[in-house]
Amino acid sequence: MTTPVSKLAQLRELSVVVADTGDYEAIKRLxxxxxxxxxxxxxxALDLPVYAGLIxxxxxxxxxxAGDCGAVVDxxxxxxxVGVGAMLAGLVPGRVSTEVDADLSHxxxxxxxxxRRFVAMYAERGVPRDKVLIKIAATWEGIQAARQLQAEGIDCNLTLIFNPTxxxxxxxxGAFLISPFVGRILDWYVARGQTPASIDEDPGVIFVRAVYAGFKRRGFATVVMGASFRSTAQVEALAGCDRLxxxxxxxxKLDADCGPLPRKLAPGEVDKREEAPVDAARFAAALAADPMASEKLAGGIATFAQDLQALRALIAERLAA
Known part of the structure; x- marks a missing residue:
């Protein structure tokens, strides 16, 4: 009798599976x-027992x-x-993606x-740089920061990707990895009454498939990691993407489902013909002409910044207690 194989197990044969969480117990389990x-x-993490000693x-x-209270909170x-990231680094064979302050995105x-500071702090805790991915919002300024960091051997995850340019x-x-946001793209269209009739018409799925195909065609080493999923159907539609x-x-849900999971993405032939590189003006024009991408990039940065302010406020409260 053949033992059923879960879709999660099948997916792991096609794509590198990453946990979109810092939940210690969930990472141990999954x-x-x-x-x-x-x-x-x-x-x-401030309320989770596993992190109590660190906190x-x-x-x-x-x-x-002593000194400025705001600087101490920061x-x-x-x-x-970095402390949470270092604990998580001990659970996974790969990397911990660590977000640079969103209010520095420009x-x-x-x-x-x-x-550089995060990488040094990780090193002080025994976590080498090849276990760390620095997550940066993909503004023009963020991309130029990643260019510098990659040249120094610090791998970057450029996030909030919504536009082909x-x-x-x-x-x-030369970014090590990009994170196109499947679900947030879909959200934008659904909010405007444009709900896709099928998963193959999902604008987030279409976007990631196109980016993946374009990168493989041009021979880019940059990893494409689909992110921000709203359903297992979106995940399954991108089976074979470099990472998810x-x-x-x-x-x-994927672990509980033992149905078939066919590959949807695979690299094709490489065609490294010379193409004009993207410059600041072309980048700005592409975003300006794409209201979904410009709104979602700005909104994502604002949300990340609000989350950081909420963390700092809670730390300030705990320090004063």
Whole structure:
């Protein structure tokens, strides 16, 4: 009798599966290759028993510091971010994606400085740079920061990808990985009454398939990692994509389903013909002509920044307690 194979197991044969969570127990249970941390997840960690020792240690450190309270709060936030990431790094064979402050998204020099600092902080905790991915919003300034960091051997995950020219600029900058947001693209169209009739007409799925095909055709090494999924159908429609970062809820559903999971994406022939590289003017024009991409990029940065402010506010409250 043949043992049923779950869709999650089948997916792992086609794509690298990443957990879109910093939930320690979920990562232990689901065993993804990579995982992520960000201000929202660190804020949640403040109430999880597994992180209690780390939280108390860093809060105690913060209470001993003199000087500007805001600077101390920011430093504690960074220490907690890296501390959570270091714990998660011990659970996965791959990497921990760590988000640079969203309020630096339009500042190349500050983004580079913060990324270097995170890498150094991880190293102090015994986590080498090849276990870390620095997550940066894919603004023009963020992409230029990634160009510098990649040249230094610091791998970057350029996130909030919604536009083909934006994705292309990331690959030309040598980014290790990009994260096109499948679900957020769909959300924008559904909000305007444009619900797709089938999964193959889902605009987020169509976008990632096109980016993947374009990268493979041009021989780019940049990894395409589909992100922000709303359903297992979206995940299944991108089976074969380099990587897929999936929430624990959807991972559980895929693990419980033993139906067939065919490959949907595969690299084709490479055609490295010379094409003019994306410059700042072309990048700006492409985003300006794409209201979905420009709105979702700006909105994503604003949401990430709000999450960071919420984390800092909670830390300030705990330090004062």
């Amino acid at each position: 065993q993804p290759v990579d995982c992520t941390t960000n201000p929202t997840l660190v804020k949640k 108390e240690r860093e809060l105690a450190w913060g209470r001993q510091q 430093e504690v936030a960074d220490r907690l971010t 500042d190349t020099a500050a983004t580079v400085a913060k990324a 934006q994705a292309l600029a990331c690959a030309e900058a 970062t999936i929430s624990p809820e959807l991972l559980e």
